[in-house]
Amino acid sequence: MRSLLFVPGDRPERFAKALASGADALILDLEDSVVPEAKGRARDAIAAFLRNEHPARIFVRVNPLGSEWVEADTQVAAKADGIVLPKAEGAASVEALLALTGDAPPILPIATETPRAVFALGDYGAVADRLAGLTWGAEDLPAAIGAATSREDDGSYTAPYRVVRALTLFGAHAAGVPAIETVFPSIKDEAGLARYAAAGARDGFTGMMAIHPAQVAAINAAFTPSADALDYAARVVAAFEANPGAGALQLDGKMIDAPHLKQARALLDRAATLGGGRA
Numbered sequence: 001m002r003s004l005l006f007v008p009g010d011r012p013e014r015f016a017k018a019l020a021s022g023a024d025a026l027i028l029d030l031e032d033s034v035v036p037e038a039k040g041r042a043r044d045a046i047a048a049f050l051r052n053e054h055p056a057r058i059f060v061r062v063n064p065l066g067s068e069w070v071e072a073d074t075q076v077a078a079k080a081d082g083i084v085l086p087k088a089e090g091a092a093s094v095e096a097l098l099a100l101t102g103d104a105p106p107i108l109p110i111a112t113e114t115p116r117a118v119f120a121l122g123d124y125g126a127v128a129d130r131l132a133g134l135t136w137g138a139e140d141l142p143a144a145i146g147a148a149t150s151r152e153d154d155g156s157y158t159a160p161y162r163v164v165r166a167l168t169l170f171g172a173h174a175a176g177v178p179a180i181e182t183v184f185p186s187i188k189d190e191a192g193l194a195r196y197a198a199a200g201a202r203d204g205f206t207g208m209m210a211i212h213p214a215q216v217a218a219i220n221a222a223f224t225p226s227a228d229a230l231d232y233a234a235r236v237v238a239a240f241e242a243n244p245g246a247g248a249l250q251l252d253g254k255m256i257d258a259p260h261l262k263q264a265r266a267l268l269d270r271a272a273t274l275g276g277g278r279a
Contacts, residue, residue, distance in 0.1 A: 001025045001057065001133070002223035002274070004108075004180065005210045008033040009042030009060070015049055021213035022220060025057040030073050031064070031086050039069050043076045050079045057081040059108060059132075065096050074101045082106045082132045087113045087140070090120025094127040106132035108180065111171065112164045113140035121171035133178035135209060136168035155192065169204055181208035190218065197222030206270070225271045233264035 005023035007014050009030045018026050028049070034042045046060055060077035061084035063069040077083045078101045085097055088109030098104055109124070111117055111134050118141075124134055138150040138161050150161040157165065165182075172179035181200035184193045193215055197208055201222050208219045225233075239249050240261050248257040 001178065001180070002207045003210055003216045003219040004059065004207060005213065005216055006033070006061075006183070009046050010034050010038040012045040012049065015045075017213055019054060019056055021216040023056055023210065023213075023216045024207070024220070025059055025082070026054075027059045027061050027084050027209070028080075029061045030069070030077075031061050036069075039063075040072075043072060047076045047079070050076070059084050061086060062097075065093060071100060074104075077101070078104055080105055082108055085109045087117070089114060089117045090123045091126040092120075094124070094130060098127075098130060104130070106130065108132040108135060110135055110137050112136040112138075112168055114144055115141070117141075118164055118167065121167045122174060124171055124177070125175040128175040128177055131175065131177045133180045133207070134168060134172035134175065135180035135182060136165060137182050138164070155186070173204065178206045179204060181205040183209045183211050184215065185211065187212045187214065194218050194222065224274055225267055229267060230271055233267045236260055236264035237268065 001024040003023045004025040004027050005018050005021060006027045006029055007018045009028045010033075015026070015028070028046045030039060030042055030046070050058060058080050059082040060073070060080045062073035062077050064087035065085075074083070074097070082105050083097065083101070085093060085107055088094065088111050090111075094107055094109060097107060107130055109131070111121055111124070121134075124131065138157060141161070141164065142148070142150045147160070150157055152158055169179050181197070184196045186192055197219050200208055205223075207223050210216055210219055236251060236256055239251050239256065240246065243249055248255055250256070
């Protein structure tokens with residue numbers, strides 16, 4: 001999944017537009033974007049939507065474990081392609097959600113929204129077979145610790161949140177699941193979005209969440225391997241296949257070795273799942 005687009009669950013009139021955006025997945029939200037008095041109506045709208053087939057994967061973000069709404073939420077979300085779990089605090093939270101749902105669809109934890117969660121980012125491997133990936137957020141955690149903001153004046157993250165982002169990235173890869181970058185909040189800043197998504201792809205994230213349909217195209221482009229990258233990866237693989245006993249080779253005047261081969265194969269495998277690496 002390159003792009004995962006949030007849609008408020010109590011706004012069913014937006015569901016069709018969200019599908020038309022080209023997002024690989026929709027996240028129909030029952031948590032932050034839905035006020036308490038509208039949560040029942042949102043569950044009904046999502047349940048009706050899930051009765052039909054759709055071209056994108058459909059996730060449902062439930063309310064946090066321990067909330068008064070989560071049990072009713074999970075009854076609806078269990079019929080989706082995946083569940084987004086906010087305020088997750090490691091493998092124990094995933095197991096607690098599974099206890100509510102039984103045979104749940106894959107779970108995507110938002111894994112950095114409490115201080116305790118940060119210290120559990122390394123233990124998701126224990127439940128990796130039940131995960132759709134791992135993602136993070138930079139909004140709830142500052143509020144939880146009394147920080148004024150997670151961002152510098154230029155929009156970049158302050159030092160604590162750069163650490164949290166990196167830990168999520170490595171936690172996901174340690175568990176062997178996709179690392180999903182968090183949202184870019186400035187809807188009208190197209191250039192900033194493109195830079196942010198490109199940086200995520202560069203750093204090892206495999207997809208990104210979006211908050212508006214207009215963001216989807218740029219995110220898909222950033223997380224789709226380019227023709228040049230695919231060509232280079234294919235030449236790396238070909239070079240080692242032509243020299244099976246070599247530990248290191250030269251290609252285009254640069255040394256390549258086993259890590260480069262592993263990276264090239266991973267890129268080609270990922271491109272194959274995206275239909276040949278084209279948006």
